[in-house]
Amino acid sequence: MSQQNQSDDSRPGDVRAAAREKARQLRTSHQKKERRRRALLGGGITIGVLAILAIVAIVIVSAIRPTVPGPKNMASDGVVVGSGLKVKTTMALSADAKPVASTPDPKASTVDIRIYADYLCKLCGDFQRTNLKQLEPLVKDGAVTVEMHPVAIYTSHSAGTKYSLRAANAAACVANYDPNAFWKFNASLFEKQPAEGGPGLSDDVLKKRVEAAGAAHTGDIDSCIDDGRFKSWVTTASDRALSGPIPNSDVSKMTNALLVLVNGKPYTGSLTSADDFKAFVLQAQGDEYTSTATPTPTPTP
Template sequence: MSSRVKSKQANQVVRAQLAREERKRRLRMITLIAGALIVIAGFIGWGIASAQRSTKAQTPTGASSDGVGLIVGGNGGKAKVELYVDFMCPHCKTFEESAAGTLDEMMSSGRAEVIMHPVAYLDDASTTDFSTRASAAAACASDGGKLNEFSKALFAQQPAEGGPGLSDAELITIGRGVGLGDDFAQCVSDKKYVTWVSKVTNAASERGVRGTPTVYVDGKAVEATVQALTAAVNAAQ
């Protein structure tokens, strides 16, 4: 065999060996990249799951059966009265002041169960998202068994539109004034129910609630007046 042929064969062996080494190198690289992608995907999935857990709406104590309302009182009342209110809404304050006594009587006599849906339609009416923070504080008050007292006191000190609203410290002071303590204060400071308020607001919009106050009696919308409310509850007895 000539030296030229031997040299050619040797070169072929070397090229084949180099090709095998290159394939092995590429395979190792592909394996490493695939492994890295799996790890990255795992971290992304974990991060998404963690974010979902952290933003999941916690349900307040005393929530209604659908989870998007707060039972004010009158469990088992013959009529079911639902109130959609925004603590920044002047009309809600007017309705509360006129209807509070009637609602209290309806609850104490067992004529009606009253459920409040605190929504946040008017966050843009303050510079600090007061509607959301106030509704979240109402949920904290529900935890402490003082929702009715707190909501009345909060409406009594309703801030003017266009300003900062009340601070968290001021909300806590109002709560302490109706007998709520450190747990309430911590709940407000932690903004525990802010995500829940978004859930309530979205549910209200899906139901067709376009403004506040909105009143339902046994699932039917009624005019937000004492007269219309009383007539609807009387009809349900």
């Protein structure tokens, strides 16, 4: 056979080999593209999931952390009412600032009473209705200071209206814009207190209570109530009370919706007996007087 014929016979095999090699290269290229596509798709999904998680985290943090300064006159998370029913003035704290605990004067004979209470809590209402009237003249005369801490613990107990949170926000609005109306406004929320489990008072009714308390800046307070301006602060302050510690006291933290401290000692007596609470206050006053009174000198021969 000639050399020309041998060359012609080998061409079909070479063509088939070249075709197989081309097909292999195409498969390899396609597989690489597919792997890149899957990697990009997986990366896109991961990035998308991470973005969603980041958004959710921001929303949660924003919901928990205050985004506005706290109310004025509540630097301790409470309103200190003293002589003449006047409120101790304090500056508004920044959103991330820690509260500044009020410190009673150890040389004064004034009894320090602190009340942590939820406006929907029935037991809180029992205590305040029983004792605020007898405390009022003592506060006016400067014998007693009362520090009110509105907390929102029963927020989920009001048929979805979040009354505890709204009422505490309204109290913070009053403290911020017209603090000297706070005593009467606070008392009004307990005098005609809505029942636990019910919807509570509407915002419009809260505004009417503000006006009835003699507040002067009702426009600012009404806007503050409508905006829920201090709701995030109320939530954070309530969490602080529940997690503790409770400053200047023998109590580590709140364990229910009412905590009453007299010179740092918890009151555990009857919530509907004014005499029982008065006796506890007098005992605390006597203890304070005994511990701070100047000893009588012993006569010399």
